[in-house]
Amino acid sequence: MxxxxxxxxxxxxxxxxxxxxxxxxxxxxxxxxxxxxxxxxxxxxxxxxxxxxxxxxxxxxxxxxxxxxxxxxxxxxxxxxxxxxxxxxxxxxxxxxxxxxxxxxxxxxxxxxxxxxxxxxxxxxxxxxxxxxxxxxxxxxxxxxxxxxxxxxxxxxxxxxxxxxxxxxxxxxxxxxxxxxxxxxxxxxxxxxxxxIMHDVYAMIGGVTYRSGIVNAVAVGVYDGPNFVYIGHVGTGKLNSNTWRELTHQVEPLIRQDRPFHNVPERSAETTWVEPRIGVKVQYMELTHHNTLRHPSIQTFADVTREDCLANQLLQ
The missing domain is CATH 3.30.470.30 (DNA ligase/mRNA capping enzyme)
Incomplete structure (x- = not known):
């Protein structure tokens, strides 16, 4: 053989x-x-x-x-x-x-x-x-x-x-x-x-994970009516090590105890919740059956509002 x-x-x-x-x-x-x-x-x-x-x-x-x-x-x-x-x-x-x-x-x-x-x-x-x-x-x-x-x-x-x-x-x-x-x-x-073939979505950061005290991934969500809905963790993309360090300082005053997402994200146990104030543009291939992003990557931070981060951006 x-x-x-x-x-x-x-x-x-x-x-x-x-x-x-x-x-x-x-x-x-x-x-x-x-x-x-x-x-x-x-x-x-x-x-x-x-x-x-x-x-x-x-x-x-x-x-x-x-x-x-x-x-x-x-x-x-x-x-x-x-x-x-x-x-x-x-x-x-x-x-x-x-x-x-x-x-x-x-x-x-x-x-x-x-x-x-x-x-x-x-x-x-x-x-x-x-x-x-x-x-x-x-x-x-x-x-x-x-x-x-x-x-x-x-x-x-x-x-x-x-x-x-x-x-x-x-x-x-x-x-x-x-x-x-x-x-x-x-x-x-x-x-x-x-x-x-990739797609873009504007989303808000609702949680972060850390490695050695520096943020290494973000949990992102979009708004579906009154609900802030988790759509995935993103740890890859175009951010360099300096940008991750800057983000670590940015999220510090936004940390909160309760989960901002309407649904329960994967990796919740290791995620620190933050107030959804920081916008990101995320590229992804498609939605999974669990309505999370497949192959997501961060393209850039984005100066967006809640109205820019709606669930209807997502291709079903």
């Missing part, structure tokens, strides 16, 4: 690459997964090298994914939200975190998954990672056993139009790939470039 490997990763970009060698693909909002079959067994391993074979029994029947007897495929396991029909990270994570066999057996029908395959690294005793992406894609197209639970990710030459469509459908973004490029195992460089 193969030793699991860390897959190639795209770098983040704000602009689209140009040139005839570039294609674009949908960035599927799922769990990155490599499939390894050696002629005896098929294993699924995620990018952190954790075995996930047991979690997706519908994918691991021998010769289920590919016509060859030995291969390595790269792709994304996704699950659709039954209400919106869009890929849902929340739903696929429910599948990915299951461990009880009886629960997994039920989930095959309750939370069906699809393996969206976009690359092939090894086939019938031969590594193909040094071949151009265009050649790897031709091979993949020939040998992949497509079915409702196994799909080949398609290309488009018009990255800008694909990005527009992804925005219209509130999807995660796109990945642009150089057709002439090889596959960099355990690599991350400009051969693959991802453009994520």
């Amino acid at each position: 193969f030793n699991p490997l860390i897959p190639f990763e795209p770098i983040s970009r704000d602009t689209l690459p140009t040139g005839p060698q570039w294609i674009a693909q949908v960035k599927w909002d799922g769990v990155r997964m490599l499939a390894y079959e050696d002629g005896h067994a098929l294993r699924l391993v995620n990018r952190r090298l954790h075995d996930r074979t047991a979690q997706y029994p519908e994918l691991v029947t021998p010769r289920n994914l590919c016509s060859g007897s030995s291969y390595i495929l790269d792709g994304e396991v996704i699950a659709l939200d039954p209400d919106t029909g869009k890929p849902s990270f929340y739903h696929v994570l429910r599948r990915d975190r299951m461990s009880r066999p009886e629960g997994i057996a039920q989930a095959i029908h309750q939370i069906p998954v699809t393996y969206m395959v976009f690359d092939i690294l090894f086939y019938e005793g031969k590594w193909v990672t040094d071949q151009p992406l265009a050649d790897r894609q031709r091979l993949l197209h020939e040998v992949l056993n497509t079915a409702p639970h196994v799909q080949e990710v398609t290309n488009t030459l018009d990255a800008a139009s694909l990005l527009t469509v992804m925005r219209q459908h509130q999807m995660e973004g796109i990945v642009c790939k150089d057709l002439t490029s090889s596959y960099g195992i355990q690599g991350k460089d400009q051969r693959w470039q991802k453009v994520k």
